[in-house]
Structure formats: structure tokens, C-alpha cells
Amino acid sequence: MERFALPAIWTKNGVICMTFVLFLCCTTGICNPNKPTPTDSTNLETAILLPDDPEDPQAYPEEEKGDNLPVFTMDYTRIQIPFEFTLWILLASFSKIGFHVYQKITIWIPESCLLIGIGLIVGGIMYSVKEEPPAVLTSNVFFLYMLPPIVLDSGYFMPTRPFFENVGTVVWYAVVGTLWNSIGIGLSLFAICQFEVFDLQNINLQENLLFATIISAVDPVAALNIFDDVGVNEQIHIVIFGEGLFNDAVTVVLYSMFAFVADMPAIDSVDVFLGVARFFVVGVGGVLLGLLFGFVAAFTSRFTNKVWEIEPLFVFMYSYLAYLVAELFAISSIMAIITCAITMKYYVEENVSQRSCTTIRHVVKMLATVSETLIFFFLGVVTITTEHEWNWAYILFTLLFAFLWRGVGILVLTQIVNPFRTIQFTVKDQFGLAYGGLRGAICFALAFTLEDNINRKNLFVTASIALILFTVFVQGISIRPIVEYIKIRRTNKDLNTINVEIHTRTMEHLICGVEDLCGQWGHYYWKDKFKKFNDRILRRILLRDTRSESSIVSLYKKLELQNAIELLDTTMGDISAAPSVLMEASRPKKKFLTGDIRKMHDILSKNMYKIRQRVTIILHIYIIFPLQNVSKSLKYYSLQPGGNLDSAFPLRRRSRGELLKEDHLQTFGASPRSSSRSLIPMTTLKTIKEQGSSGAPSSLSVHPLEPSSGEHHLDEGFSGPSLRGRKAPVATPRRHSSNRDDEDEDNGFSENQAAGAEQPPPPQGWVPEVRDPGANEAGNPLLRQSAHGSQRSWRT
Amino acid sequence: MGSSSSSLNNVPDGQQLMQETGFSAAHLLRLYERFKFLDKDNRGHLRSEDFEAVPELSENPIGDRIVGAFFLPGQETVDFSSFVRVLAHFRPTEKNRTRAGAQPEPANSRNRKLKFAFRLYDRDRDGKISRTELLQVLREMLGMQVTEEQLQSIADRAIQEADLDKDDAISFDEFRKSLEKVNIDHKMSIRFLE
Numbered sequence: 001m002e003r004f005a006l007p008a009i010w011t012k013n014g015v016i017c018m019t020f021v022l023f024l025c026c027t028t029g030i031c032n033p034n035k036p037t038p039t040d041s042t043n044l045e046t047a048i049l050l051p052d053d054p055e056d057p058q059a060y061p062e063e064e065k066g067d068n069l070p071v072f073t074m075d076y077t078r079i080q081i082p083f084e085f086t087l088w089i090l091l092a093s094f095s096k097i098g099f100h101v102y103q104k105i106t107i108w109i110p111e112s113c114l115l116i117g118i119g120l121i122v123g124g125i126m127y128s129v130k131e132e133p134p135a136v137l138t139s140n141v142f143f144l145y146m147l148p149p150i151v152l153d154s155g156y157f158m159p160t161r162p163f164f165e166n167v168g169t170v171v172w173y174a175v176v177g178t179l180w181n182s183i184g185i186g187l188s189l190f191a192i193c194q195f196e197v198f199d200l201q202n203i204n205l206q207e208n209l210l211f212a213t214i215i216s217a218v219d220p221v222a223a224l225n226i227f228d229d230v231g232v233n234e235q236i237h238i239v240i241f242g243e244g245l246f247n248d249a250v251t252v253v254l255y256s257m258f259a260f261v262a263d264m265p266a267i268d269s270v271d272v273f274l275g276v277a278r279f280f281v282v283g284v285g286g287v288l289l290g291l292l293f294g295f296v297a298a299f300t301s302r303f304t305n306k307v308w309e310i311e312p313l314f315v316f317m318y319s320y321l322a323y324l325v326a327e328l329f330a331i332s333s334i335m336a337i338i339t340c341a342i343t344m345k346y347y348v349e350e351n352v353s354q355r356s357c358t359t360i361r362h363v364v365k366m367l368a369t370v371s372e373t374l375i376f377f378f379l380g381v382v383t384i385t386t387e388h389e390w391n392w393a394y395i396l397f398t399l400l401f402a403f404l405w406r407g408v409g410i411l412v413l414t415q416i417v418n419p420f421r422t423i424q425f426t427v428k429d430q431f432g433l434a435y436g437g438l439r440g441a442i443c444f445a446l447a448f449t450l451e452d453n454i455n456r457k458n459l460f461v462t463a464s465i466a467l468i469l470f471t472v473f474v475q476g477i478s479i480r481p482i483v484e485y486i487k488i489r490r491t492n493k494d495l496n497t498i499n500v501e502i503h504t505r506t507m508e509h510l511i512c513g514v515e516d517l518c519g520q521w522g523h524y525y526w527k528d529k530f531k532k533f534n535d536r537i538l539r540r541i542l543l544r545d546t547r548s549e550s551s552i553v554s555l556y557k558k559l560e561l562q563n564a565i566e567l568l569d570t571t572m573g574d575i576s577a578a579p580s581v582l583m584e585a586s587r588p589k590k591k592f593l594t595g596d597i598r599k600m601h602d603i604l605s606k607n608m609y610k611i612r613q614r615v616t617i618i619l620h621i622y623i624i625f626p627l628q629n630v631s632k633s634l635k636y637y638s639l640q641p642g643g644n645l646d647s648a649f650p651l652r653r654r655s656r657g658e659l660l661k662e663d664h665l666q667t668f669g670a671s672p673r674s675s676s677r678s679l680i681p682m683t684t685l686k687t688i689k690e691q692g693s694s695g696a697p698s699s700l701s702v703h704p705l706e707p708s709s710g711e712h713h714l715d716e717g718f719s720g721p722s723l724r725g726r727k728a729p730v731a732t733p734r735r736h737s738s739n740r741d742d743e744d745e746d747n748g749f750s751e752n753q754a755a756g757a758e759q760p761p762p763p764q765g766w767v768p769e770v771r772d773p774g775a776n777e778a779g780n781p782l783l784r785q786s787a788h789g790s791q792r793s794w795r796t
Numbered sequence: 797m798g799s800s801s802s803s804l805n806n807v808p809d810g811q812q813l814m815q816e817t818g819f820s821a822a823h824l825l826r827l828y829e830r831f832k833f834l835d836k837d838n839r840g841h842l843r844s845e846d847f848e849a850v851p852e853l854s855e856n857p858i859g860d861r862i863v864g865a866f867f868l869p870g871q872e873t874v875d876f877s878s879f880v881r882v883l884a885h886f887r888p889t890e891k892n893r894t895r896a897g898a899q900p901e902p903a904n905s906r907n908r909k910l911k912f913a914f915r916l917y918d919r920d921r922d923g924k925i926s927r928t929e930l931l932q933v934l935r936e937m938l939g940m941q942v943t944e945e946q947l948q949s950i951a952d953r954a955i956q957e958a959d960l961d962k963d964d965a966i967s968f969d970e971f972r973k974s975l976e977k978v979n980i981d982h983k984m985s986i987r988f989l990e
Contacts, residue, residue, distance in 0.1 A: 422888065422982045498953045499974040502930075505937060506858065507913055507983045513862040514886055515986055516852035519830050553942050556950050 091122070092373040110226045110476045112376050112440075116469065119380020127384045139449040142441070143333075146371045148323045151334050152316075153368030154245055155341030156361070162238045164527075170242030172417050173433075177243060177409050178216055178250040184405040186212030189397060198393035203456055210258040211460050214447050215402060215467055217251045218244050219440025226476055227436060230483050235423055236432050248334035248442075249283040255446065256330070286332035290339025293322035297340070298347030298542040305544065311356040312363060315348060347542045375441040383465050389458035398463045399470055402439075410434040428486050435479055438471040439464075501555045809877050817884035817903055823988045827883065831876050841873035842866075857936045861916045869921070885912045888985040909984045910975065914968050924965035927951055 076083075095118045099106050105114065163170070186209035193203050223240050257275045297318035304311045322340040326333035349357050410433050418424045425433070447464040450457050512528060807813070807828045814824060832838075834846050847863040848854055856862065866874050866882050884903035901908060917925045917933055930951045938947065958966045958974040966974075 422985060422987075423979060497957050497974065498950060499958045500978055502934065502937075502950075502954055503913065503971075503975055504978065504983060506916060506933060507980075509856055509858050509937065510862060510913065510916065511886070511984060511986060513853050513856040513859055514883065516856070517830075517834075517847070517850055517862075518827070518883070518986070518988070519833070520986065520988070553938065553946060553950070556946070556953060559953070560949075 115376035116380040123381035123384030142445040149367035155338035174246035178247040181216035249332040286335030290336040294343025
């Protein structure tokens with residue numbers, strides 16, 4: 001895709017674009033009457049700038065006095081607020097686009113830095129024209145509107161398995177680490193304040209502690225962007241992630257405690273105990289609230305399949321509600337929304353359609369990105385425009401102590417927690433953890449929420465900004481080369497192979513079993529217990545369709561889906577390339593019907609249908625044929641030679657990765673490899689969902705020896721169109737992957753269709769897609785029996 | 797160490813087992829207690845019925861394979877030293893152990909752990925996991941949740957991913973290679989109680 005072949009021109013365009021937009025926004029800001037500066041000058045400047053404003057057309061309605069109908073009017077104040085809002089967002093987003101023009105910039109300088117930089121520039125412009133930026137980073141706007149999307153995103157996409165494996169460590173670092181940092185920094189700064197020469201005498205201990213609490217909040221937003229780019233190993237990732245999220249609980253408590261205490265002349269020991277109690281209320285309360293809302297959301301999603309248009313809405317509304325209610329009670333809203341998201345995700349994603357699922361994920365990501373972009377952007381803007389108080393000593397010592405205490409803290413904490421971990425943190429990991437302790441916008445917003453009656457508030461604000469800028473710029477830019485230099489263990493996230501999943505599962509079962517044998521409890525004990533509870537109770541209540549799906553199967557589906565979608569994407573994306581060429585490149589030996597790219601979807605679907613039909617025809621034949629011999633034991637099939645069938649249907653050597661079923665069907669049980677496989681078409685037969693149409697009865701009628709439940713089994717399945725609208729993306733690749741090998745055989749087998757005569761509509765190959773819970777109860781035990789039946793007979 | 801080594805004398809071949817497997821005396825004692833608990837009839841060895849008497853093990857999808865792994869081929873009973881030797885595979889790997897070249901590979905090395913897991917699949921001990929064997933394990937683990945076709949596809953996919961020499965089976969080397977990025981020590985270690 002070489003559309004951006006000429007970076008020079010594009011950059012030029014980009015620059016023009018950005019200056020245009022910058023100018024736009026400056027005028028927008030200038031047109032903002034919501035600022036505290038006197039409105040007279042505003043109007044004056046508005047009037048002056050109006051002719052230059054490229055946005056507004058040249059019209060002077062106020063000059064048009066008279067009783068004629070005004071042909072053209074303009075009313076800016078009416079649309080002002082949403083208009084400016086949109087423009088700010090656009091500006092921030094344009095800068096994001098602009099960064100990616102030069103790939104190299106984003107590699108070396110993290111996006112957060114760039115955004116702050118642009119924000120600084122815009123802030124500078126606004127300051128020079130003596131305007132105030134919109135009040136975005138005020139406490140309410142920040143905490144109620146800008147923070148929730150980011151936290152929702154973190155919670156929704158949290159990798160749950162590593163998280164729960166490391167939950168102890170995460171909580172340890174979050175709670176104890178934050179405490180350590182706050183108290184350490186607070187005390188050291190207080191010590192510094194004692195020196196007269198720095199002119200800091202009037203900051204007492206409580207205020208220092210309060211400030212220290214504010215700045216010890218590590219912000220995952222900033223750190224994780226960088227770590228994700230670098231790709232550090234999962235352990236560090238999840239620890240920083242979790243720490244950043246969960247230290248909110250501690251910060252909230254400490255902050256309120258110290259704020260409260262700052263008013264009071266003295267501290268009682270009772271207050272310390274109350275503080276601890278409050279911590280538990282805050283933390284545990286947040287979690288419980290989140291769980292509550294999560295379960296309610298999951299339960300709601302059970303009934304939303306008729307209102308798929310608003311299905312995604314519930315996810316957002318419930319999580320936001322959780323956040324707000326937590327804010328109402330002043331408990332940790334971040335923990336509430338995270339817990340809500342984690343709980344909700346698991347059940348909601350099973351209940352809603354594929355489309356809603358995609359929508360939810362996309363919107364979560366979008367909101368979070370917008371929010372984050374705006375935050376960093378405004379951080380830059382507000383830096384220039386707030387009132388600062390600069391005190392070299394305080395600020396430098398803040399930087400020093402923040403760095404120092406974090407490093408020491410991580411070291412000490414890791415030493416304590418390492419013996420309890422199976423994967424221990426190496427020194428390099430610890431360095432990564434310590435150095436990755438960036439501060440971000442939460443710190444800044446908290447500083448703004450300081451009461452005005454705290455003296456030296458401006459100093460605190462300045463110091464926080466300085467710390468944030470320092471950590472984001474200096475640490476943010478340097479962390480990448482350092483991490484690469486010291487070779488921290490990188491992540492191996494593409495472990496998603498089926499093999500790994502299967503073997504890991506086996507090992508888990510193994511460890512479970514051995515632990516049980518030794519009479520020990522391991523962490524699998526709790527995992528198992530939870531799983532049983534989940535399966536027995538929770539899933540029944542919260543899920544519409546309670547078939548459980550093992551992780552292996554869901555991973556397999558996911559992989560096949562990805563495969564198929566990639567395949568479609570590559571063909572759709574490039575019209576000029578012949579589809580057959582692309583298909584051949586990706587799957588050698590495949591021939592595809594050529595057609596318009598536009599019709600590629602249809603063609604694929606039709607092929608799949610055809611293949612399905614052929615498959616069912618073959619099955620018909622197969623059903624009829626062996627069942628005539630059913631009087632012999634099932635062992636017959638295991639011994640069936642390939643001979644007499646080969647002549648009729650060429651034995652095709654199956655290429656790698658194709659589904660076994662087609663091979664079986666074409667070799668009719670003749671297996672060069674192992675005898676047991678021939679049994680499988682028999683069981684496959686039972687599970688193929690064939691519609692009870694004209695084609696099927698012939699097969700059904702030959703089933704007197706099948707248990708009647710088998711017939712029942714065959715009758716079930718889709719009654720509607722096999723490709724239900726919302727299931728299409730999932731169902732299609734299923735078929736695609738299962739049958740892609742057979743398209744070139746299509747012609748060869750067409751004559752066989754005559755044998756089966758009727759063409760039943762294509763059955764759904766994959767049971768779970770067929771949302772037919774009623775049939776499953778009957779279906780599954782049969783599966784078990786039939787599988788066991790065939791197994792047993794094989795073993796004899 | 798003094799008191800425990802005296803009770804270690806009750807453990808048959810205690811010292812030798814300690815050296816061989818790397819279990820500490822306390823671990824060994826506890827395992828011996830457990831062995832005696834499982835050996836309800838006090839025979840001094842365990843039979844498969846004793847293993848199956850552990851309720852959770854019978855619920856485990858691959859329980860019978862695990863039990864089978866304790867029995868050496870051809871044997872019907874498991875004595876304490878075999879018991880411990882098998883369990884030694886699950887000790888966490890020690891990173892700093894340097895061993896002389898002549899010493900046999902310790903039981904809890906990554907390779908041995910992988911071999912143990914491999915043998916769970918490869919019951920006929922032909923050195924390869926054939927498709928049937930893989931299917932059996934999958935069937936046991938996934939049971940009622942999937943259709944036969946899905947099982948087939950999953951097995952196919954697994955073999956496709958791992959099979960490098962295209963013999964439609966997974967040899968031990970291919971097995972090891974497919975798991976090269978997985979932290980086996982983490983996944984296959986138990987912290988034994990004392």
C-alpha cells in the first residue's frame with residue numbers, strides 16, 4: 001500500500017493541515033465567551049478576527065438592519081460549546097494522525113510526549129493572545145468525563161489470566177508501594193522544608209504528605225503505552241498495569257485522610273485506625289459495587305438479543321453507573337468500573353451477537369483513545385496557562401525523591417514478594433518496574449482539586465506538572481533504548497497456537513491431579529472451585545445459552561475466524577490482484593472460482609454452500625451404504641479397506657491443515673493411517689445437522705437402527721437460514737476453513753450429486769453457532785454416548 | 797535436621813531418594829505420610845485402586861493417564877521410591893544447579909518435565925503423538941463440549957502447527973519446539989508442602 005509514497009509532500013500537506021487547524025482552534029478559543037476575562041475585549045477581538053476566520057463566512061448580519069427577511073444569518077453562540085468541543089477533539093486527533101506520518105517519530109518519542117508537546121504549542125499560542133483554554137482539566141470534568149473511558153478500556157481489555165495469576169503481587173505493589181512512596185516522599189520533603197534557605201517553612205507535614213500522595217500515583221496510561229510499544233514481558237506489564245489501576249484505592253483514602261487532617265491541628269491515633277478501616281471500605285466497596293453492576297449487566301445482556309441495535313449501550317451505561325455510584329459514596333470508582341468491566345465482559349461477550357461484540361470493543365477503544373489524547377493535549381495547554389509558583393529547591397527535590405523512593409520501594413517490595421512467586425522478578429525486571437513509574441494526568445487532576453485554602457497550592461501544582469513532564473519526557477523517551485539495551489525479557493504474546501493451548505490445558509489438569517494426589521491445595525484448587533461455581537450457578541443465570549466452551553475450542557474458533565477474515569481482507573483490499581493469485585499465495589494448491597471482488601463474499605459463500613451440499617450428499621451415500629452392513633459389528637468399519645471405494649472416489653491425499661471430515665468422506669473410512677479414524681465418520685454423521693428436508697428423509701429412513709435420539713439429533717439444528725445475519729462472520733469462516741480444500745474437487749464430484757439427488761440446504765457445521773438450547777440437552781448426552789460407543793467398540 | 801533425619805530412617809531408601817530427587821527431608825517425610833495414607837491396606841505399595849480412591853483424581857479428565865504415569869511399564873504396583881521419583885518431576889527447576897557431566901539429568905529439568913507431559917499423550921510409547929492419541933486426549937478434556945468435527949479440526953490444526961517432518965504425528969522434538977516459548981517450569985511445578 002504505497003499511497004504514502006512521497007513523504008515530503010504528505011508532510012507538507014500535513015503541516016498545512018495542522019497549521020490550519022491550529023489557527024482554527026485559536027480562533028475558536030478566542031471566540032469562547034465562557035472565560036473569566038472581560039467580555040468587552042472578547043467581543044472586540046472577535047469582531048476583529050471575524051473577517052480572518054476562515055470558518056465563518058463573510059457575513060455581517062448586524063449591519064443588515066431593516067425589515068427585510070434576512071437571507072443569511074449566523075448565530076455562533078448557539079452552537080458554540082459543542083462546536084468548540086468538536087474542534088478540540090479534531091485538533092487532538094489530527095495531531096495523532098500527523099504523528100504517524102513519520103513512523104520513526106513514534107518509535108523514539110512516545111505519543112504522550114508528542115501530544116503534550118503539541119499541547120504546549122497551542123497553549124503558548126493561546127497564552128500569547130491572552131486567552132484561556134476551555135476548562136477541561138478541572139476536577140469534575142476530568143474525573144467524571146475524561147477518566148472513566150480510559151479506565152473502562154483498561155478494565156475491558158485486561159488480560160484476565162495473567163492478572164489473576166499475579167493478583168497478589170499486583171495488590172502488594174499497589175497498596176504497599178503507594179503507601180511507601182507517599183510516606184517516604186512526604187517525610188523527606190518535610191525534612192527539606194525545614195531548611196530555612198529554601199523558603200519553604202510554611203509547608204507543614206500534612207500538606208507535604210498530601211502532596212506526596214498526589215504525586216505517588218503512578219499512571220498506567222502513560223507507562224503502558226510505552227511498555228506496549230516496547231513489548232516487555234507479561235509480568236511487568238500486568239504488574240504496572242494493575243498497580244496503576246489499583247493504587248487509586250490507596251490514593252483516594254490517603255488523599256481524603258490527609259486533606260481532612262490538614263485542616264485539623266493534630267492527629268489522633270484513632271484517625272490512623274479509621275484510615276485503615278476506610279481503606280478497606282474504599283477498596284472492597286469498590287470491588288463489590290463493580291461486581292454487582294457487572295452481574296446486573298450480564299443478566300441484562302441475556303435478554304437483549306431482540307434489541308441488538310442498543311445492545312452495546314448496556315455495557316457502557318452500567319459501567320458508567322458503577323463509576324458514578326462509587327463516586328457518590330466516595331469509594332474507589334476506578335476499582336468499581338474495572339471490576340464491572342471484567343465481570344461483565346466474560347458473560348456479555350457470550351450473550352451478545354458478534355456484531356455487538358465488535359461494536360463494544362471498538363467504541364471502548366475509541367472513547368479511551370479520544371479521552372487519553374485530550375488529556376495529554378490539555379496537559380500541555382494548561383501547563384502554559386496556569387499560574388505557577390516556581391521554587392527550585394522544592395521541585396528538584398520532588399523529582400529526586402520521587403525517583404529515589406520509587407526505586408528503593410520496588411527493590412524492597414520485590415525482595416519480599418519474590419519468594420512467593422513462581423516467576424520471579426529479576427533485577428532487570430525491577431529496574432523496568434521502577435523506571436516505568438511514570439506519572440500522568442491523574443496526578444495533575446488531583447493537584448487541581450486541592451483546596452484553595454491550602455497555601456502554596458500553586459507550588460504544588462507547578463511541582464506536579466514538573467514531575468509529570470519530567471517523567472513523561474525524560475523517562476518516557478529514554479525507557480525504550482534502556483529496555484532494549486538491558487534486554488528485559490520481552491513478551492512472547494503470540495503464544496496463541498492451538499498446540500500451546502492444548503498442552504497448557506493438559507499440564508494444568510496434570511498439576512491439578514498431582515496436587516490432589518499429594519493432598520495439597522494449589523492455586524488451581526481455587527481456580528477449579530471457581531470454575532465449578534461458575535459453571536453450575538453463574539452461567540445458568542447470566543447466560544442466554546449455557547453451553548460452556550472450553551478455551552481450546554474458543555481459541556480455535558478465534559484463530560479460524562482470524563484466518564478467514566485475513567483472507568477476505570487481503571482479497572478485498574486489492575482489487576487489481578486476481579483473487580486466485582492471492583488465494584494461491586496463501587493456500588497453495590487452491591483454485592478458486594474467479595469473480596468480481598465485489599462478489600467474492602458471495603462466491604465464497606456459495607462455494608461453501610456447494611461444498612456443504614456435496615458433503616451432505618456424500619454423507620447420504622455414506623449413511624446408506626454402511627448402514628446396510630450395520631448388522632455386522634462396528635468393527636467392520638475399522639477394517640474397511642480403501643480398495644473398493646477407491647475406484648469410485650479418488651483417494652485424495654489430504655494436504656496439511658485441511659479438515660479431516662472431507663478426507664474421511666472422500667476416503668470413506670479407508671484410512672491409511674489408523675483404523676480408528678474410520679469410526680469417526682460414523683460419529684460425524686450423527687452430529688451433522690441436516691435439515692429435515694426432502695433430501696434428508698432418505699437418510700433418516702435408513703436410520704432405524706440408530707437410536708431414536710439420533711434421529712432427534714438430526715432433526716435439530718437450524719430451522720432458519722443457516723447463515724443468520726448476525727452469525728455470518730462466525731459461521732462463514734467455519735465453512736470456509738472446513739471446505740476450502742474441496743472447491744477444486746467441486747467439479748469432480750458433481751456427478752455424485754446425482755446419487756444423492758436432493759440437495760438439502762447446507763447444514764450448520766458447527767454446533768455452537770446454532771443457538772438452539774433446547775436441543776442441546778438431548779444432543780450432548782448422545783454425543784457422549786456415541787463417542788464412547790465408538791470408542792469402546794474400537795478398543796475391543 | 798537432626799530430628800528429621802532420625803525419622804527419615806523410617807522412610808525406605810530415604811537418604812538415597814533425597815540425593816536422587818533433590819527433595820528435602822521434610823518434603824520426603826510428608827510424601828511418605830501421604831503414601832501411607834493412600835496405601836490403605838498397608839501393603840507397602842500402591843495399586844491403581846488406591847490411586848483411584850482419591851476422589852478429585854477420578855474427576856480429573858486425564859486422571860487415568862496421570863495414574864498410569866506412575867506405573868512403570870509392566871508393573872502393577874508402585875512402591876514409595878517410584879512414587880517419589882515420579883513426583884520429583886514436579887519440583888521447581890533450580891537454576892543454579894551445576895551438575896557434573898556424568899550425573900543423570902535431574903528429574904525436574906525442563907526436558908524431563910516435557911518428557912513426562914509427552915508420555916501422557918503417547919501411551920503406546922512409540923515416541924510420537926499420533927493423531928489418534930491426540931484426539932483421545934482432546935476428547936477426554938473437552939468431552940461433551942464439542943462436536944466430533946470440531947475435535948477433528950482442532951487435532952488437525954494442532955498437528956499442522958507442530959508437525960515439521962510431515963509425518964502426521966508429533967514427535968518429542970516437535971513437541972518441545974512447539975512449547976519453546978512457554979515457561980514450563982511455571983506450568984509444571986508444584987510447591988511441595990513440608
